[in-house]
Amino acid sequence: MYCRNCGNQIADNAAVCVKCGVSVGVGTSYCPNCGQPTMPGASACTNCGVFLTQPVSPANQKSKMAAGLLGIFLGGLGIHNFYLGKTNRALVQLLVCLIGGVLTCGLAAVAMEIWGLVEGIMILAGSITEDGNGVPLKD
Known part of the structure; x- marks a missing residue:
């Protein structure tokens, strides 16, 4: 060696x-x-x-399509970031959406939905190419 x-x-x-x-x-x-x-x-x-x-083992790769669609449809709750292994970011999105949404009469929830929608589009467009562990997303 x-x-x-x-x-x-x-x-x-x-x-x-x-x-x-x-x-x-x-x-x-x-x-x-x-x-x-x-x-x-x-x-x-x-x-x-x-x-x-x-x-990189294909079994460890996350689907770009799944992550993007989760971001578009459930992005306000941070589900796509949980899927990608970005737990801290996902928890922030989830808590701001739930707690902030109640305290601001839904305004924070709308902001989190927009954030999730943008991240979902970025994933599908190829701007976000890796999961939370640095493993490339598969097509």
């Missing part, structure tokens, strides 16, 4: 590189399998062919 930061060979059970002090797996400059320099942003090593990043 090789350090991703400096390319130095390290033991398989090492926690840090003894040459540069960086934790194992941190860095993008060298291949962890063969130790050769890698191009910035490369997904696989051109020398040995090993993946430099973990490929």
Whole structure:
């Protein structure tokens, strides 16, 4: 195994590189399998062919269509953000819609619906491309 930061060979059970002090797996400059320099942003090593990043499993991807439609129709309650794993934002939308809606005679609920509608359209248009964990949305 090789350090991703400096390319130095390290033991398989090492926690840090003894040459540069960086934790194992941190860095993008060298291949962890063969130790050769890698191009910035490369997904696989051109020398040995090993993946430099973990490929995204289709089972973990959320549907762009589902998220967009949830945003358009139930966006005021933040349902689309719960679906995408953006829990804090979803809770704010839900609480403002329910509690603020009662206190402002529905005005806050209307504002949250507009917010949800805009986010739903942005998801469908491709402006929002990742879920709360940074996993790309599938078409």
